[in-house]
Amino acid sequence: MAAPILALQNARITFGGGDLFSDISLGVEPGMRIALMGRNGSGKSTLLKAIAGSIELDGGERFVQAGTRISYLQQQPELIPGRTVREQVATGLPKSMTEEGQETGYLAAQVLDGLGIEGDRQLQTLSGGEARRVSLAEALVSNPDVLLLDEPTNHLDITTILWLEEELKSFRGALLIISHDRQFLANLTNRLFWMDRGRLRTHGKGFSAFEAWSEDILAREEVEAKKLDK
Ligand SMILES: Nc1ncnc2c1ncn2[C@@H]1O[C@H](COP(=O)(O)OP(=O)(O)O)[C@@H](O)[C@H]1O
Ligand SMILES: [Mg+2]
Incomplete structure (x- = not known):
């Protein structure tokens, strides 16, 4: 064990x-x-x-x-209005990476690419399902x-559920x-x-x-x- x-x-x-x-x-x-x-x-x-x-x-x-590294996606994720999708996803990156001033934008961009949501969009313009996907991206971006x-x-369409399932199948963490x-x-x-x-x-x-x-x-x-x- x-x-x-x-x-x-x-x-x-x-x-x-x-x-x-x-x-x-x-x-x-x-x-x-x-x-x-x-x-x-x-x-x-x-x-x-x-x-x-x-x-x-x-x-x-x-x-x-x-x-x-532990990532937690809560049942009712909170998204703060006024942020862009890219900024929100980047909050999922470990502080050590962002504080060292590493170029982290590409990591967020990679995850967003898979999600199919524009990084420049404001959070308040997202539908419920889109918001949920952004929270998932935030949880996955640090590769916890x-x-x-x-x-x-919950609230995901079948396409996104299948996408998530594939992401999690290749995920190597616990x-x-x-x-x-x-x-x-x-x-x-x-x-x-x-x-x-x-x-x-x-x-x-x-x-x-x-x-x-x-x-x-x-x-x-x-x-x-x-x-x-x-
Ligand atoms: N912060 C809280 N304060 C008081 N009671 C709570 C709180 N969070 C959950 N509960 C209660 O604890 C019980 C278990 O809740 P929860 O953990 O959400 O269960 P589950 O996710 O299995 O449905 C419920 O009766 C709920 O009302
Ligand atoms: Mg519950």
Whole structure:
């Protein structure tokens, strides 16, 4: 087993009164392609934010191997009006590159080329689907070691979904994806994380194995519960 480049240990998040989850430990190793499953409201988006480091844990610890680049595409990306598409995509580049004054425009241009959106356009003129694509470009431009995607195919047309799938197939970093798009997950993932009633279960196979695996676990739980009842 390779060493994880990013890990949570006994992670806990509390909202209002109770724990949304506690005692979650996980490791992301290079090249893992993980589908993060779970019902609506089970805490998937919150767990992804905790992994991204965009929210603080209420308990437990987060480790990131030094030098690891993490990119996170949130469920509702924020785009600041007044910027051009090129400027927005360039915000996804690591500070080390932009501060050294390296010529980074060509990197943004390359990603934009694949997207088919003019770099000079103002963000406020974009349609919802275009805005989403710009956020994807921003997440991809640094060629991250870990890419975290929360519902990346929402509001995308089929052409763009297929484009994204191809991009992610050739992406060599670790991937963690939340999505309702079963085909997308089946084509891209080789690991499962399942948020279920405040716990995280993991499985060494991709989305195609999810149904059989989760149903088996639930069926066994039911048998155990009946035994206890007696
Ligand atoms: N910032 C927050 N403050 C309070 N409650 C929150 C916050 N973010 C999410 N929640 C609640 O936590 C639960 C899990 O949300 P979320 O992580 O978005 O789940 P999922 O992505 O699986 O649908 C929901 O009940 C949601 O209302
Ligand atoms: Mg969510």
